[in-house]
Amino acid sequence: MKRTIVKVLPWMMAVFPLSACAAAPPGQLLDLSSWKLTLPVDVAKPLGSPDEIKSPELKNFAHQRYFFVENGAVIFRAPCGGATTKNSKYPRCELREMSADGTSRAAWDTRASLVRSMTLQASITKTPKVKRHVVCAQIHDADDDLMMVRLEGDKLFIERNKIGDVLLQDGYRLGDSFSVKIEAGKGRVKVWYNGELKMDWEVAKRGCYFKAGCYTQSNPEKGDRADDYGEVIISKLKLETQKNHPNE
Numbered sequence: 001m002k003r004t005i006v007k008v009l010p011w012m013m014a015v016f017p018l019s020a021c022a023a024a025p026p027g028q029l030l031d032l033s034s035w036k037l038t039l040p041v042d043v044a045k046p047l048g049s050p051d052e053i054k055s056p057e058l059k060n061f062a063h064q065r066y067f068f069v070e071n072g073a074v075i076f077r078a079p080c081g082g083a084t085t086k087n088s089k090y091p092r093c094e095l096r097e098m099s100a101d102g103t104s105r106a107a108w109d110t111r112a113s114l115v116r117s118m119t120l121q122a123s124i125t126k127t128p129k130v131k132r133h134v135v136c137a138q139i140h141d142a143d144d145d146l147m148m149v150r151l152e153g154d155k156l157f158i159e160r161n162k163i164g165d166v167l168l169q170d171g172y173r174l175g176d177s178f179s180v181k182i183e184a185g186k187g188r189v190k191v192w193y194n195g196e197l198k199m200d201w202e203v204a205k206r207g208c209y210f211k212a213g214c215y216t217q218s219n220p221e222k223g224d225r226a227d228d229y230g231e232v233i234i235s236k237l238k239l240e241t242q243k244n245h246p247n248e
Contacts, residue, residue, distance in 0.1 A: 023069040027059035030074055030237045034098050034106075037213075039066055040082025040091035050083040050092075055102025066093045073235035076214035080128050081226025089221070094213035097239065106209040107142070108184075115185035118210040119238045123177045124151050126231035133217035134230035135159075137180055139189065142207025147189065149180055150217070158191055158199055168193045177235075184208065212237055 026032065037053040044051045053061045062068045066077045082091030097106040097118075108116060120137060127134050137149040148159045151172060158166040168191075169178070181192040191199040216230035 025060050025062040026067060026069055026074040027061065029069055029072070030234065031239075032058045032095070033102050034100055034239055035095040035102070036098050037061070037067065038085070038092055038094050038096060039063065040078040040084075040093055040216075041066070042083035050085055055098065058102075070233075073233045074237075076232045076234065077126075077229050078214045078216040079227055079229040080216060080218050080222075080224040081220055082216075084219075089219055090215065090217050091219070092213065092215040094211055094215050095237075096211050097209040107207045108209070109204075109206045110184050110189060110208060111187045111204050112185055113243060115183060115242050116210075117181060117183040117240045117242075118212065119179070119181040119236070119240070120212055120234055121177060121179050121236035122212075122232060122234045123175055124156075124172070124230075124232050125175050126229060127151065127174070128216065128218040128222075128224040128228045128230060130223040130228075131218035134232065135215035135217060136212065136232045136234075137182065138211040138215070139182060139184060139208055140211055141205040146203070146205055146208065147182075147191075147201075148215075149182075149191075160201070166191070166199045168198055179236075182210065210239065 033055055035058065037058055039051045041051055042049060068075050076093045078091040078093045084091055098104065099106055122136050124134050124136055133152045135148045135150045139146040144161050146161060150157060150159045154172050156169040156172040158168060179194055183190045187202055187204060189201045189203050190197065212234065214230050214232040218224045220226050
């Protein structure tokens with residue numbers, strides 16, 4: 001049973017910074033109508049899995065520690081000791097693609113004639129101290145993550161499940177802003193980093209959907225404090241679907 005939270009609550013008191021929550025909620029900066037949010041907390045009944053916020057409540061939702069607006073961008077934070085989904089050991093404050101009206105889960109095939117894309121302007125601003133790994137964008141398929149945009153230390157790259165990595169930037173500095181466009185359709189997944197095509201991958205997967213936000217790849221078992229965290233800032237986020245590719 002899924003839970004909906006519609007107001008800001010003082011959850012999980014910890015040592016990392018608080019937002020004043022005086023700014024408009026993230027849904028007034030980014031179009032979140034086709035997304036749901038997974039939070040790194042489990043406080044809404046029934047307990048047992050991370051709390052989720054869906055449309056239309058998501059438009060006006062903010063969380064003073066994990067999901068809020070600051071300096072014209074949306075902050076996503078996930079502490080190492082946060083709640084995790086049943087198939088992961090790691091916490092997330094992350095958006096999951098839904099249908100256009102936000103009522104059902106998106107699930108598409110990379111072989112479809114429709115070309116789908118997710119474009120974001122982002123920066124990774126904080127990693128845990130010990131295991132310095134954070135994911136900011138994904139395509140997930142029916143079974144597992146298909147690809148992730150992942151930072152490990154100062155190496156920013158595309159991680160493909162059981163296939164070789166694709167380097168985006170070596171020597172990435174925390175706080176540097178970058179653009180990523182991920183495009184899927186007609187049997188291929190392509191990725192542009194700061195406008196440069198970095199990956200053109202022939203792949204056939206079903207049940208796919210985009211994800212964006214902060215997926216912290218550590219927990220206390222890895223040696224990090226429960227209140228240490230990953231942080232991703234997103235200033236632009238756009239989903240598009242088109243039958244004909246603009247370059248055709």
